[in-house]
Amino acid sequence: xxxxxxxxxxxxxxxxxxxxxxxxxxxxxxxxxxxNPWDELSLTRALELKDDPAAGVTLVTVAHVGTSSxxxxxxxxxxxxxxxAIRVNAExxxxxxxxxxxxxxxxxEKYDIILCGIESSDYNGSLTxxxxxxxxxIPSVSSVSSLRIENGKPVIVREIDGGxxxxxxxxxxxxxxxxxxxxxxxxxxxxxxxxxxxxxxxxYEPVAVNPLTEIVMYEKPAPRAACKFISPDxxxxxxxxxxxxxxxx
Amino acid sequence: xxxxxxxxxxxxxxxETSASDIFIPEEFNEEQKMIxxxxxxxxxxxxxxxxxxxxxxxxxxxxxxxxxxxxxxxMGISVPEEYGGFGQSFVTQMFAAETTGAGxxxxxxxxxxxxxxxxxxxxxxxxxxxxxxxxxxATGEFLGAYCLTEPGxxxxxxxxxxxxxxxxxxxxxxxxxxxxxxxxxxxxxTLIVFAKVENDRVLxxxxxxxxxxxxxxGADEHKMGIKGSSTAQIFFNDVKVPAENMLGKRGEGFxxxxxxxxxxxxxxxxxVLGAAKKSITDSVKYANxxxxxxxxISSFGAIKYKLAEQVIRCYAAESAVYRxxxxxxxxxxxxxxxxxxxxxxxxxxxxxxxxxxxxxxxxGSEMLDYVVDEAVQIHGGMxxxxxxxxxxxxxxxxxNRIFEGTNEINRLLVSDTAMKRAMKGEFDLFGPAEKxxxxxxESVEKLQDNDGYFNRxxxxxxxxxxxxxxxxxGATKKFEKGLVNEQEVLNNITDIMIDTYLxxxxxxxxxxxxxxxxTDPVYRDIIDVFVYDAAFRVRKNASDAICSFASxxxxxxxxxxxxxxxxTDCLNVKDxxxxxxxxxxxxxxxxx
Numbered sequence: 026x027x028x029x030x031x032x033x034x035x036x037x038x039x040x041x042x043x044x045x046x047x048x049x050x051x052x053x054x055x056x057x058x059x060x061n062p063w064d065e066l067s068l069t070r071a072l073e074l075k076d077d078p079a080a081g082v083t084l085v086t087v088a089h090v091g092t093s094s095x096x097x098x099x100x101x102x103x104x105x106x107x108x109x110a111i112r113v114n115a116e117x118x119x120x121x122x123x124x125x126x127x128x129x130x131x132x133x134e135k136y137d138i139i140l141c142g143i144e145s146s147d148y149n150g151s152l153t154x155x156x157x158x159x160x161x162x163i164p165s166v167s168s169v170s171s172l173r174i175e176n177g178k179p180v181i182v183r184e185i186d187g188g189x190x191x192x193x194x195x196x197x198x199x200x201x202x203x204x205x206x207x208x209x210x211x212x213x214x215x216x217x218x219x220x221x222x223x224x225x226x227x228x229y230e231p232v233a234v235n236p237l238t239e240i241v242m243y244e245k246p247a248p249r250a251a252c253k254f255i256s257p258d259x260x261x262x263x264x265x266x267x268x269x270x271x272x273x274x
Numbered sequence: 275x276x277x278x279x280x281x282x283x284x285x286x287x288x289x290e291t292s293a294s295d296i297f298i299p300e301e302f303n304e305e306q307k308m309i310x311x312x313x314x315x316x317x318x319x320x321x322x323x324x325x326x327x328x329x330x331x332x333x334x335x336x337x338x339x340x341x342x343x344x345x346x347x348x349m350g351i352s353v354p355e356e357y358g359g360f361g362q363s364f365v366t367q368m369f370a371a372e373t374t375g376a377g378x379x380x381x382x383x384x385x386x387x388x389x390x391x392x393x394x395x396x397x398x399x400x401x402x403x404x405x406x407x408x409x410x411x412a413t414g415e416f417l418g419a420y421c422l423t424e425p426g427x428x429x430x431x432x433x434x435x436x437x438x439x440x441x442x443x444x445x446x447x448x449x450x451x452x453x454x455x456x457x458x459x460x461x462x463x464t465l466i467v468f469a470k471v472e473n474d475r476v477l478x479x480x481x482x483x484x485x486x487x488x489x490x491x492g493a494d495e496h497k498m499g500i501k502g503s504s505t506a507q508i509f510f511n512d513v514k515v516p517a518e519n520m521l522g523k524r525g526e527g528f529x530x531x532x533x534x535x536x537x538x539x540x541x542x543x544x545x546v547l548g549a550a551k552k553s554i555t556d557s558v559k560y561a562n563x564x565x566x567x568x569x570x571i572s573s574f575g576a577i578k579y580k581l582a583e584q585v586i587r588c589y590a591a592e593s594a595v596y597r598x599x600x601x602x603x604x605x606x607x608x609x610x611x612x613x614x615x616x617x618x619x620x621x622x623x624x625x626x627x628x629x630x631x632x633x634x635x636x637x638g639s640e641m642l643d644y645v646v647d648e649a650v651q652i653h654g655g656m657x658x659x660x661x662x663x664x665x666x667x668x669x670x671x672x673x674n675r676i677f678e679g680t681n682e683i684n685r686l687l688v689s690d691t692a693m694k695r696a697m698k699g700e701f702d703l704f705g706p707a708e709k710x711x712x713x714x715x716e717s718v719e720k721l722q723d724n725d726g727y728f729n730r731x732x733x734x735x736x737x738x739x740x741x742x743x744x745x746x747x748g749a750t751k752k753f754e755k756g757l758v759n760e761q762e763v764l765n766n767i768t769d770i771m772i773d774t775y776l777x778x779x780x781x782x783x784x785x786x787x788x789x790x791x792x793t794d795p796v797y798r799d800i801i802d803v804f805v806y807d808a809a810f811r812v813r814k815n816a817s818d819a820i821c822s823f824a825s826x827x828x829x830x831x832x833x834x835x836x837x838x839x840x841x842t843d844c845l846n847v848k849d850x851x852x853x854x855x856x857x858x859x860x861x862x863x864x865x866x
Binding site: 039041055096097100101104209212213214215216218219221222 | 304305307308309311312315316319345346347348350351360860861862863865
């Protein structure tokens with residue numbers, strides 16, 4: 026059983042996002058880049074399965090669409106324990122573009138389980154996993170909160186409205202995973218960091234695909250307006266403001 | 275780097291260094307950043323959630339966290355690969371020390387194990403001792419402690435009473451005595467113990483296992499801070515120590531103790547950076563949340579002053595720490611090629627920079643005390659509440675001015691060691707000092723309109739160094755060998771050395787940084803304010819020293835010279851500090 030974990034390179038979740046003057050791009054100066062937290066949990070679960078001889082996982086590869094500037098993030102995944110990595114050398118334009126690139130890689134290299142985080146903490150599109158499966162004509166399961174391999178068969182638990190669903194399915198498939206798939210992300214060990222530099226990153230040039238979307242502009246939420254306090258003895262003023270100022274009643 | 279190009283310890287007073295010759299934190303490579311990230315991840319996952327329980331004195335928990343750090347490989351960062359470690363450069367070791375420095379009492383326990391608990395065997399052990407102990411210490415299978423201080427022997431370490439008597443068959447030493455303030459005493463497996471063999475004048479060192487009969491661990495001390503770390507007395511009652519467990523040669527213990535302290539001091543200089551950055555971030559986050567008079571307190575000039583000053587002092591100390599770390603790496607490389615034993619070569623390289631080690635210990639611990647004090651102040655009443663991290667930071671910080679040699683001892687060491695090394699002929703300090711003393715006006719480098727930014731700062735810093743040299747000549751001429759007893763004057767000289775070393779490291783760092791990343795005016799603000807303040811401090815210290823050693827006639831001439839040596843540009847310090855604070859406030863995090 027071979028697992029491919031798709032990883033995105035995202036700004037650290039505490040980053041204060043700054044926009045360029047025209048609002049069309051994000052100012053990346055000073056941003057600390059990290060593995061998308063959902064992808065990191067996917068990787069952790071994949072490595073847990075590899076550590077368990079009964080699961081029969083022989084290889085955990087990470088795949089990423091991005092330029093060489095995102096190699097530190099790939100090395101981090103290798104330091105955490107992935108066996109090797111694939112990088113498609115292109116700016117990740119949108120989910121469709123990224124999914125097309127990963128699907129093209131999967132035409133050349135065969136994996137049984139493809140893990141994608143349910144969303145990435147930058148754009149939160151929740152799209153890539155499903156589109157990969159569509160490109161390849163293979164099943165995709167979303168909201169996966171548990172993944173086991175029993176007697177060579179994957180067993181998945183997914184969150185559904187009001188409960189959980191347990192299912193199994195043939196490989197290959199895409200699992201779109203959410204939090205709960207693993208407890209905590211693994212910390213890269215010193216041994217892992219030292220061996221990461223010797224692990225292979227296979228670089229593919231992108232296939233020609235046009236993104237389906239174009240970013241017109243970014244906007245930051247308007248700053249929160251000041252709170253108005255109204256005395257509990259004066260409900261008439263409250264009603265007046267709600268009617269005439271906030272215009273909600 | 276070639277040996278003759280390498281700067282000698284203390285030589286910065288008379289020798290120029292170029293920006294291209296120093297290492298700056300902006301040059302950390304991907305692997306070094308990953309190691310630091312692992313340290314941060316470990317603190318976040320294992321240490322911070324455990325702090326309340328650790329503070330209550332749960333030693334088993336501390337032990338288990340230490341073991342986990344060992345499993346992750348963090349205890350092997352400084353240990354050579356042939357003994358189960360990862361053989362990292364000194365710069366990397368310091369970066370890891372900095373990062374773990376934000377770990378409160380864990381940091382103290384961890385550093386005691388990795389540094390003074392482990393490295394004496396790496397540096398001074400024979401092959402058998404290294405093979406027996408180091409791999410276990412590098413993985414955390416064994417935890418280590420260092421036993422030097424005794425009830426009657428603190429700063430005067432060689433006056434210890436612990437005794438090692440050879441057995442009649444020569445197979446053992448019988449160890450008797452008492453050690454105190456031993457970090458990790460409660461759970462350490464191996465102890466580096468200093469004792470005098472029979473009636474020797476100087477100490478010898480031994481590796482002692484705490485499980486051996488006669489080793490008795492006292493109860494943990496109740497301390498002001500670092501409450502999560504185990505600190506206790508250890509008693510040795512007729513402990514049979516196998517002769518093969520003597521570390522180094524008989525009588526070599528005092529030298530080992532001092533060398534290990536050099537290492538401990540310089541690593542403390544890195545440690546305090548991590549603690550300071552954590553407190554600065556805590557400070558700005560609070561100032562960015564707390565409103566008074568309807569606005570965030572981070573908008574007030576009085577708070578901005580404190581935030582900026584925290585950053586300036588931390589950034590300056592950091593610049594010096596990594597500068598000397600790379601000097602040590604370069605020296606290690608040279609000595610490892612010259613000396614048959616790599617361990618001894620490594621500690622020789624560290625000991626070589628004894629002046630800078632003591633200097634950074636003093637500067638770093640006092641920087642941290644300033645940072646945590648103002649962190650509490652920025653938090654106001656909440657800062658005094660045990661609910662807040664800054665309350666713990668405040669208490670935990672205080673020990674740094676006491677352990678690894680008190681700051682009083684270290685202040686004396688800075689100027690005294692530099693002068694002793696110059697006397698030995700390592701570099702010519704006294705020639706230039708005499709020249710400056712006799713003709714100070716000729717030595718003053720005049721500031722010109724067309725100096726250029728960095729050249730102008732360097733001129734100011736060189737002039738300040740001349741104030742130190744003037745005092746060195748004046749004080750040695752007046753007191754001769756008795757200077758050692760004029761501790762106040764030595765302290766004045768040391769304080770000038772601290773200011774000039776930090777100012778120079780800071781200026782060189784920003785100069786190199788600009789070459790890599792372009793000019794960012796806020797970093798020039800940091801230099802401007804630091805150099806401006808340093809000039810006033812140098813003037814005060816030099817004046818104090820001069821008035822203490824010079825005759826009234828002579829004093830006038832020298833004070834006039836000091837006034838010229840400490841000239842700086844008029845600076846709108848208010849606006850400069852506000853710009854520095856504004857960056858911190860916008861980032862809401864220490865990101866310098």
